Amino acid sequence: MEFNVKISKVEKQRNTSAIVVAIFESQKLSSTAEELDKISHGYLTSLLSDGLIEGKIGQSLLLYHIPNIPSKRILLIGCGKKRETDIEKYRKIIHETIRKLNDIGSIEAVLFLLEPDMSEDKIYWSIRQAIEAIHEVLYDFDQFKIHKTKTTCALRKITFNISSEREQAIGTQAIQHGLAIAKGIxxxxxxxxxxxxxxxxxxxxxxxxxxxxxxxxxxxxxxxxxxxxxxxxxxxxxxxxxxxxxxxxxxxxxxxxxxxxxxxxxxxxxxxxxxxxxxxxxxxxxxxxxxxxxxxxxxxxxxxxxxxxxxxxxxxxxxxxxxxxxxxxxxxxxxxxxxxxxxxxxxxxxxxxxxxxxxxxxxxxxxxxxxxxxxxxxxxxxxxxxxxxxxxxxxxxxxxxxxxxxxxxxxxxxxxxxxxxxxxxxxxxxxxxxxxxxxxxxxxxxxxxxxxxxxxxxxxxxxxxxxxxxxxxxxxxxxxxxxxxxxxxxxxxxxxxxxxxx
Incomplete structure (x- = not known):
């Protein structure tokens, strides 16, 4: 699987198979979700008010054709209480994200899960832990089976959205470390x-x-x-x-x-x-x-x-x-x-x-x-x-x-x-x-x-x-x-x- 980092705007994702956006508990929007809501004239808040997703870890909601958003599919992923996400919870979020993306047959996805106010260290660990967690959820040991039971993963490319050029080197290093350690595991x-x-x-x-x-x-x-x-x-x-x-x-x-x-x-x-x-x-x-x-x-x-x-x-x-x-x-x-x-x-x-x-x-x-x-x-x-x-x-x-x-x-x-x-x-x-x-x-x-x-x-x-x-x-x-x-x-x-x- 290919991983990279990129500075991009959610409203400009035209050819992406899917984009992933965080929703926190008590129906609180992440910064990217707020931007989507603003562009779509309150589309997300209207969905949240109907109780379709509460933002708890393990919850998700797949949306198609949001008004004024060129991307065909947006996956809202529950991330629990804001500011209280530890490594274990974060890995569960990534596991759920990958399962859902695989279920819908998405070939590539852009993850808007990094907040603009994150420290450099937090950005590094978020990307590295995501890569390790993705390999973990996709792992299977079937080389001694005639019939391979696990469905082939459709995902081929994951992009982590970042906010500035200073985060580019951090993200690249996190990908390098994450891939090597995931391979070792x-x-x-x-x-x-x-x-x-x-x-x-x-x-x-x-x-x-x-x-x-x-x-x-x-x-x-x-x-x-x-x-x-x-x-x-x-x-x-x-x-x-x-x-x-x-x-x-x-x-x-x-x-x-x-x-x-x-x-x-x-x-x-x-x-x-x-x-x-x-x-x-x-x-x-x-x-x-x-x-x-x-x-x-x-x-x-x-x-x-x-x-x-x-x-x-x-x-x-x-x-x-x-x-x-x-x-x-x-x-x-x-x-x-x-x-x-x-x-x-x-x-x-x-x-x-x-x-x-x-x-x-x-x-x-x-x-x-x-x-x-x-x-x-x-x-x-x-x-x-x-x-x-x-x-x-x-x-x-x-x-x-x-x-x-x-x-x-x-x-x-x-x-x-x-x-x-x-x-x-x-x-x-x-x-x-x-x-x-x-x-x-x-x-x-x-x-x-x-x-x-x-x-x-x-x-x-x-x-x-x-x-x-x-x-x-x-x-x-x-x-x-x-x-x-x-x-x-x-x-x-x-x-x-x-x-x-x-």
Whole structure:
């Protein structure tokens, strides 16, 4: 779909398939609606007085041949209370707009949803969020279906109306960012939704190789296979995948966009358990098919590396896809095993279903060689985080207040919310082992926190944050599927870091 910005007057839209105009609650007109009403000699106010639309979010009214207006179709869209539209409400407005435009078969549309008194920042976010929301409502994963069930979208072009030339550059940048991030979110969704018989560690490696070929100037990739893991002493990582016929592979993506290619990198580590049966500590049968989503952390990192290259963001970033499969084969690791990690610390396995932290701890040790500026890991790590925060917010835990605050700011900007949980000595005591340095699970309470405490023992040499996205990376309800979170959050965090958009 094509997007652009344009300075135009509503009364001069002659060849446009449809124009979209905002109506607020209590039948209050937007500035564009007021202009239409004036030109049409009160046509809109007469309709409103008849109660045909009240302006509530979700309401719409399609009009044909308004007096003195050359455009054949005008879609009035309810936008709720004026000055009270947040990102979530705004995205609902855009969803309703696109559905209606698609229903009427509109090929193109001009959106008059930006008010003249909007700040530059508000204009940027309105356009960018609209593009992300449009791609969200049109998303479908049907590549494994013979019969495609979704009707092809008629819309081909969306124009955002702006008020002045100073807004042109802002709108153009918002479109550029919005398209790149929407593409990244789709990549993460598609990867998360892929079946585990196809999407394994080798498959993810093939994608990273393709990425390197596509963006030769910025990206280099390599892999750490089981043989090299054995040499490095990554015994915990090897153990998790030991029950599977599929090889465990850690894929490394190096993006160099900073003018100084030697600048210390930001490191993103994604948990990529392409299917998690729980191993010997087998999961319950119900909803086990959802465990293909246990690689959504890796999917989000891969997506963000695509966005970095698309936007040529001036940062050095290393993406790690820590991939394997946790299966209960004859060579699988067992409860009671003690594993010596790459760091030298030993781990007593009390539950083989607490496998994510075992591969992540090895990746967290491995990345010390890069002398990272910061490290962020993203993982569908604990059911306890779902109990604590539901599917609305991801868990955030960190050993650095400034880094945590940066992530919180980015989460508020993008509506990709996180909530910070504590890591203290009291919780650390819960993962002490009688027979090894650490146990891989705690005592049953505060599971999201004790999992992060486990990881924290491998991150003492650098600034680190952990995002537990177990409740947010996929929707387990009626609309089952990957959500693409936290791609938007991470992308904004990196944009803020690069000072491209604050």
């Amino acid at each position: 789709k990549i993460a969704k598609d990867l998360g939704n892929m079946p585990p018989n196809i999407c394994n560690a080798s498959y993810l490696t093939s994608l990273t190789n393709h990425l390197a070929k596509t963006y030769k100037k910025y990206i280099n990739t390599y892999t750490v296979d089981e043989q090299e893991m054995n040499v490095l002493g990554m015994n915990a990582y090897i153990a998790v995948g030991s029950g599977s016929k599929n090889q465990s592979i850690m894929s490394v993506i190096e993006y160099k966009g900073h003018p100084d290619t030697d600048t210390n990198p930001i490191v993103l580590i994604g948990k990529g358990v392409t299917f998690d049966s729980g191993g010997i500590s087998l999961k319950p049968e119900k909803n086990m098919h959802h465990m293909k989503y246990d690689m959504c952390g890796a999917a989000s990192v891969y997506a963000v590396m695509n966005i970095l290259a698309d936007l040529q963001i001036p940062l050095n970033v290393i993406g790690i896809l820590a991939s394997c499969e946790n299966m209960p084969g004859s060579s699988a690791y067992r409860p009671g095993d003690i594993l010596t990690t790459m760091s030298g610390q030993t781990v007593e396995v009390l539950n083989t279903d607490a496998e994510g932290r075992l591969i992540l701890c090895e990746a967290l040790t491995y990345v010390k060689r890069f002398n990272p500026e910061i490290v962020i890991d993203i993982a569908t790590l604990t059911g306890a985080c779902v109990i604590a925060l539901g599917d609305h917010m991801s868990g955030l835990l960190s050993n650095d207040d400034l880094l945590a605050n940066e992530l919180l700011i980015a989460s508020e900007q993008t509506n990709d919310h996180v909530w910070r949980l504590p890591i203290t000595k009291e919780y650390q005591k819960q993962i002490d082992s009688n027979f090894a340095d650490i146990a891989n699970i705690g005592e049953g309470q505060a599971g999201a926190i004790t999992a992060a405490c486990f990881l924290a023992r491998f991150t003492k040499k650098y600034h680190w944050a952990h995002l537990d996205v177990a409740g947010t990376a996929w929707d387990s309800k009626k609309n089952t599927g990957a959500t693409g979170r936290p791609v938007s959050l991470l992308s904004q965090f990196l944009l803020n870091r690069s000072n491209l958009k604050e």
